[in-house]
Amino acid sequence: MKKEKIKARIMDAAKIKRAFQRMAHEIIERNRDLNNLVIVGIRTRGVFVAKRIAKLIKESEGVDIPVGVLDITLYRDDFSDMGEQHIVKKTEISFAVDKKDVLLVDDVLFTGRTIRAALDSLIDLGRPKTIQLLVFIDRGHRELPIRADYVGKFLPTSRRERVKLQMDEIDKKDEVQIIEPAGIN
Amino acid sequence: MAFNHKHLLGIESLSASDILTILDTAESMAEISTREVKKVPILRGKTIINLFYEASTRTRSSFELAAKRLSADISNFSKSTSSVVKGETLKDTIQNLEAMNTDAIIIRHASSGSPHFISSFCSSSVINAGDGTHEHPTQALLDAFTIRQHKKRIEGLKVVIVGDILHSRVARSNLLLLNKLGARVVLAGPPPLLPPEFQHYGAEVMYDMDRALEGADVVMMLRIQLERQKRIFFPSIREYRSLFSLNPERFRRAKRDAIIMHPGPINRDVEISTELADSAKSVILEQVENGVSVRMAVLYLLLGGKEREIPD
Numbered sequence: 001m002k003k004e005k006i007k008a009r010i011m012d013a014a015k016i017k018r019a020f021q022r023m024a025h026e027i028i029e030r031n032r033d034l035n036n037l038v039i040v041g042i043r044t045r046g047v048f049v050a051k052r053i054a055k056l057i058k059e060s061e062g063v064d065i066p067v068g069v070l071d072i073t074l075y076r077d078d079f080s081d082m083g084e085q086h087i088v089k090k091t092e093i094s095f096a097v098d099k100k101d102v103l104l105v106d107d108v109l110f111t112g113r114t115i116r117a118a119l120d121s122l123i124d125l126g127r128p129k130t131i132q133l134l135v136f137i138d139r140g141h142r143e144l145p146i147r148a149d150y151v152g153k154f155l156p157t158s159r160r161e162r163v164k165l166q167m168d169e170i171d172k173k174d175e176v177q178i179i180e181p182a183g184i185n
Numbered sequence: 186m187a188f189n190h191k192h193l194l195g196i197e198s199l200s201a202s203d204i205l206t207i208l209d210t211a212e213s214m215a216e217i218s219t220r221e222v223k224k225v226p227i228l229r230g231k232t233i234i235n236l237f238y239e240a241s242t243r244t245r246s247s248f249e250l251a252a253k254r255l256s257a258d259i260s261n262f263s264k265s266t267s268s269v270v271k272g273e274t275l276k277d278t279i280q281n282l283e284a285m286n287t288d289a290i291i292i293r294h295a296s297s298g299s300p301h302f303i304s305s306f307c308s309s310s311v312i313n314a315g316d317g318t319h320e321h322p323t324q325a326l327l328d329a330f331t332i333r334q335h336k337k338r339i340e341g342l343k344v345v346i347v348g349d350i351l352h353s354r355v356a357r358s359n360l361l362l363l364n365k366l367g368a369r370v371v372l373a374g375p376p377p378l379l380p381p382e383f384q385h386y387g388a389e390v391m392y393d394m395d396r397a398l399e400g401a402d403v404v405m406m407l408r409i410q411l412e413r414q415k416r417i418f419f420p421s422i423r424e425y426r427s428l429f430s431l432n433p434e435r436f437r438r439a440k441r442d443a444i445i446m447h448p449g450p451i452n453r454d455v456e457i458s459t460e461l462a463d464s465a466k467s468v469i470l471e472q473v474e475n476g477v478s479v480r481m482a483v484l485y486l487l488l489g490g491k492e493r494e495i496p497d
Binding site: 071073074075076087088089090091092120121124125126 | 206210212213216217220221222224225227255482485
């Protein structure tokens with residue numbers, strides 16, 4: 001078995017909370033008509049980020065923002081490079097995206113390919129008025145011309161490292177980690 | 186959850202976990218068919234041949250729609266309009282089609298074992314869409330999907346399959362699959378169409394339909410396959426109907442929430458009364474709807490990954 005190790009712990013629960021609050025306020029500032037806003041989280045961790053954002057907007061403005069779940073496996077462009085198939089999970093978007101301001105949410109922005117796939121998928125579901133992008137971590141190394149509108153933290157990394165947003169909902173704690181991959185063994 | 190197969194030749198070569206992977210994937214695929222744009226790009230550029238040596242409405246169009254919803258290119262081929270009528274052999278036909286760089290060949294053929302034969306020399310993925318009286322794996326998968334949708338499980342259910350078991354590839358594939366997932370399978374039919382040897386494959390064999398139906402969770406009726414009856418297997422349709430047709434009175438012996446299935450095409454008022462076929466207990470059209478999702482899952486799992494060298 002390969003062993004990977006945690007190289008650094010970048011953010012703790014308090015810092016993560018503050019970043020979430022700041023992003024929620026930026027969204028409120030920029031979207032005057034919150035009733036036209038819907039949030040779509042990209043599986044898996046993007047969904048938890050999306051739900052937290054929706055909760056913060058509700059606490060601050062009293063508006064219930066619908067949250068949908070997007071699975072982008074069937075829109076990937078790298079499937080033929082993968083050792084085995086990704087498991088296809090359900091896309092669960094119970095509202096129409098037509099004419100809506102859609103806030104697309106993911107945990108980490110890296111090459112931009114996931115977001116490209118998510119944009120294609122969203123546009124197949126309808127014609128949103130606008131699409132905005134929120135990511136918790138932007139770690140650089142873009143391969144496509146994609147930029148996020150709301151970023152929790154810019155985190156320059158080396159290409160071979162991995163960045164992990166640990167979330168209480170699935171990981172039992174809030175933390176941002178940089179992971180050093182294992183050497184060849 | 187890894188699914189490491191190049192071909193889908195039958196249920197026999199699948200493990201219980203393979204089957205569950207297909208069913209779970211099919212559940213995710215179902216959502217695509219409810220969208221306004223019923224298409225995703227994952228199999229863009231893949232070429233699939235739909236090779237049907239026997240008649241079919243459901244299976245053929247279901248595979249075709251499944252391929253199209255995943256953006257694959259699919260070409261239909263039927264026996265009557267091809268060079269098969271000029272005497273071309275099956276092997277030559279396949280090699281010629283493959284020369285056009287196909288990625289998958291879906292085949293239905295009257296000879297049992299023909300998909301296995303093709304897979305021995307073919308570099309495309311081979312999918313069995315029904316071979317003679319042997320197997321029809323995607324039918325069993327869509328049946329299992331439909332059962333799971335209604336009963337939330339398969340393990341421990343009593344599934345009664347009634348009719349022409351001898352000629353039925355649907356019954357064989359279902360028996361194999363339901364056994365692997367832990368259901369109790371009871372087969373019923375007239376003795377000439379139900380050899381007692383089926384007991385050795387994990388089924389209970391009963392010649393009295395009323396007894397077989399007691400406490401059933403699922404009743405699966407099979408079509409009397411008149412085209413395969415080269416000998417006489419029962420005296421008359423009328424006698425068959427009186428002993429083995431599913432009518433409301435008989436169906437009362439099954440559980441109150443039992444569902445009625447049929448792989449189609451149905452012979453109305455032969456193996457099943459029209460009243461029941463069109464009743465709320467019947468899930469026959471749901472089976473057809475689910476067929477597309479299950480076939481999308483199969484195509485994705487076979488073609489949507491890296492080229493792997495697996496001697497399957």
